[in-house]
Amino acid sequence: MRYTDNGTTPRTAGVRTADRLAVNGGIPIRSPERTWPTWPIPAPDAPRLLESVLTSGRWAITSPSGAALFERRFARMFAEYTGVRHCVPVDHGSSALVIALESLRLAPGDVVLVPALTWVACASAVLRAGLVPVLVDVDPQTGCVSPEHLDLAVGAKALLAVHWACAMADIPALLDVCTPRGITVVEDAAQAHGAEWQGRPAGSFGHVGCFSMQHSKVLTGGEGGAVVTDDGELAALLQELRADSRRYASADAAPQGLELEESATIMGANLCMNEFSAAVLCAQLGALDEQHKIRNDNYDVLARLIEDIPGVRMLRRHPAQTKASVYEAALVFDELPVGMTNADVAEALAAELHTRFYPPREPLARSPLLQPWTKPSLAPLTERFVAEHRGRRYPNAEYLASHAVLTHHSTFLGVEEDMRHIADAVDKVVRSAR
Numbered sequence: 001m002r003y004t005d006n007g008t009t010p011r012t013a014g015v016r017t018a019d020r021l022a023v024n025g026g027i028p029i030r031s032p033e034r035t036w037p038t039w040p041i042p043a044p045d046a047p048r049l050l051e052s053v054l055t056s057g058r059w060a061i062t063s064p065s066g067a068a069l070f071e072r073r074f075a076r077m078f079a080e081y082t083g084v085r086h087c088v089p090v091d092h093g094s095s096a097l098v099i100a101l102e103s104l105r106l107a108p109g110d111v112v113l114v115p116a117l118t119w120v121a122c123a124s125a126v127l128r129a130g131l132v133p134v135l136v137d138v139d140p141q142t143g144c145v146s147p148e149h150l151d152l153a154v155g156a157k158a159l160l161a162v163h164w165a166c167a168m169a170d171i172p173a174l175l176d177v178c179t180p181r182g183i184t185v186v187e188d189a190a191q192a193h194g195a196e197w198q199g200r201p202a203g204s205f206g207h208v209g210c211f212s213m214q215h216s217k218v219l220t221g222g223e224g225g226a227v228v229t230d231d232g233e234l235a236a237l238l239q240e241l242r243a244d245s246r247r248y249a250s251a252d253a254a255p256q257g258l259e260l261e262e263s264a265t266i267m268g269a270n271l272c273m274n275e276f277s278a279a280v281l282c283a284q285l286g287a288l289d290e291q292h293k294i295r296n297d298n299y300d301v302l303a304r305l306i307e308d309i310p311g312v313r314m315l316r317r318h319p320a321q322t323k324a325s326v327y328e329a330a331l332v333f334d335e336l337p338v339g340m341t342n343a344d345v346a347e348a349l350a351a352e353l354h355t356r357f358y359p360p361r362e363p364l365a366r367s368p369l370l371q372p373w374t375k376p377s378l379a380p381l382t383e384r385f386v387a388e389h390r391g392r393r394y395p396n397a398e399y400l401a402s403h404a405v406l407t408h409h410s411t412f413l414g415v416e417e418d419m420r421h422i423a424d425a426v427d428k429v430v431r432s433a434r
């Protein structure tokens, strides 16, 4: 068997000559020699900016030195990118969530609604902020939390509205329901840098917007995070919460070149972003929109190809979402091939294509990563957490967790032909079971 010039197995009258799945010893759809884009891709300016940090004598916001801080430069750049006035960089997306929740100044043990289908940090950050996460189901089309799934009877004081995979939650609709009921909407845009809803950037709708810049994200500095807001007073509070009660000093108040002054209106912790990550992020942000364009064009190509395959669909975005930020693409197998789970399908696709496909994680209600009872200091919160979750069900989250297959956004950073390979592999896996 030889691969065609474009690296796939040849077709004869629409039927492939090698239809046995690669996972069962058949010939893969795509030649193993054809590689996929790797991630992360260093932006052209990243080495120069990193080198300048190395030699600047200033590796952290707390270093007393005259070199201009990349941390502040990134804060300005990212605020502009998200269309808000203020950005407070932090060391991780999880820290962004913790300080955003702390900044609400809720009472200990207050309830925060969290979608059941997301990364564990969304719930653990709530606990770290002294609050109780109550999990709610998600919309079956977008995988995001939506107004009809909110529990309005539990007395929640906040909602963590997560944009999931490549779809945005309908924040305007969530605000309409939450605001009159005194529920503050915190937007978790950790997976949605640069996504837009009717032309407005993700992260700019809620009371505050939170981002992660961890390695796998579309904008990464290795580790990192940020909180964005239009509210100047809130930004000052967030600065203290992430720098041991210190905020940026005004130019005349800066003691001996220190960037931070001890304003101390609220107790904080050290959750500051380091200068290496900040420098890399300044460079990477410059490349982000070009990468979005490639990914989004390829995503649209794949979505069109998948439409022709019965029983499979791509995760659907709300029509008001005017720009996607593809963090993970979700193929939903409404008709799973007979005898296969979505994990089997993911394994089969990975074997055909030689890149990662994987099922979503289980809903948080049964995640082994969410076990507050293993931490004695969380005991008072755990009691309510356990009591609130007895008998709760998350059918839509469970459905997506058992029918979707995900792939990382780097899969979309190549050429259109890659999308045809994916569609051919999906088609082959679906047909293999008929």
Ligand SMILES: Cc1ncc(COP(=O)(O)O)c(C=O)c1O
Binding pocket: 092, 093, 094, 095, 097, 118, 119, 121, 122, 162, 188, 190, 191, 211, 212, 213, 214, 224, 225
């Ligand atoms: C939706 C969401 N929120 C928060 C986080 C936490 O970010 P970090 O890993 O940077 O702490 C992640 C990370 O994957 C995430 O996907």
